[in-house]
Amino acid sequence: xxxxxxxxxxxxxxxxxxxxxxxxxxxxxxxxxxxxxxxxxxxxxxxxxxxxxxxxxxxxxxxxxxxxxxxxxxxxxxxxxxxxxxxxxxxxxxxxxxxxxxxxxxxxxxxxxxxxxxxxxxxxxxxxxxxxxxxxxxxxxxxxxxxxxxxxxxxxxxxxxxxxxxxxxxxxxxxxxxxxxxxxxxxxxxxxxxxxxxxxxxxxxxxxxxxxxxxxxxxxxxxxxxxxxxxxxxxxxxxxxxxxx
Ligand code: SAH
Numbered sequence: 001x002x003x004x005x006x007x008x009x010x011x012x013x014x015x016x017x018x019x020x021x022x023x024x025x026x027x028x029x030x031x032x033x034x035x036x037x038x039x040x041x042x043x044x045x046x047x048x049x050x051x052x053x054x055x056x057x058x059x060x061x062x063x064x065x066x067x068x069x070x071x072x073x074x075x076x077x078x079x080x081x082x083x084x085x086x087x088x089x090x091x092x093x094x095x096x097x098x099x100x101x102x103x104x105x106x107x108x109x110x111x112x113x114x115x116x117x118x119x120x121x122x123x124x125x126x127x128x129x130x131x132x133x134x135x136x137x138x139x140x141x142x143x144x145x146x147x148x149x150x151x152x153x154x155x156x157x158x159x160x161x162x163x164x165x166x167x168x169x170x171x172x173x174x175x176x177x178x179x180x181x182x183x184x185x186x187x188x189x190x191x192x193x194x195x196x197x198x199x200x201x202x203x204x205x206x207x208x209x210x211x212x213x214x215x216x217x218x219x220x221x222x223x224x225x226x227x228x229x230x231x232x233x234x235x236x237x238x239x240x241x242x243x244x245x
Contacts, residue, residue, distance in 0.1 A: 011111065015041060
């Protein structure tokens with residue numbers, strides 16, 4: 001057992017969703033080994049009435065319910081001593097990227113706020129400023145799946161969790177490119193051979209082939225990444241998001 005160097009504190013109406021998938025495989029083993037810690041707390045514990053109400057109808061009308069500012073802010077204030085920045089999972093946040101994952105993973109952890117219903121009363125964001133993060137341009141039913149995803153991406157980068165492969169430059173996004181294709185045995189499958197260069201033993205040729213493939217795939221599939229990559233190759237500075245730990 002080691003002392004956890006990274007702690008995920010999660011504020012949710014469904015603490016039973018944690019660790020969920022993070023209890024299995026590499027993240028689960030690392031959790032058991034104490035390489036990271038998880039503290040899932042129920043926002044409902046901070047409800048103020050005997051019915052333990054956490055939501056109410058939206059001011060101005062409209063569908064759905066809104067999470068109450070007094071309840072959510074009390075839950076946030078109660079974990080002020082927990083390490084790391086406050087991270088709100090919300091579709092209006094900055095899109096989650098590998099560089100943001102690296103930044104959060106290199107700190108002491110983070111406190112993740114998971115919304116439900118139509119979301120959280122705006123005054124919570126105003127009075128408890130934090131980093132608003134989105135998983136992508138789609139709508140989940142709650143922030144839990146988003147927090148699980150972000151925690152997964154951070155945990156695999158922690159020391160001792162995965163080994164060398166998680167730190168390589170080769171991985172998708174690490175060098176601004178999608179990754180090259182992989183092959184393993186058998187040598188022939190459904191009439192297709194492994195590309196000869198990969199079994200040639202010629203390391204420089206393998207490296208060149210992989211770079212060409214990574215460039216081809218990125219150019220074909222992600223014109224946005226390709227434009228940023230070629231811009232960077234031309235020597236332009238890149239913008240990086242920054243986070244206060
Ligand atoms: N009414 C909101 C959606 C609420 S979905 C809107 O139109 O923007 C309920 C909760 O799910 C949100 O409060 C947020 O915590 C979470 N959520 C939904 N989609 C998400 C996404 N793409 N990224 C991160 N969190 C998301």
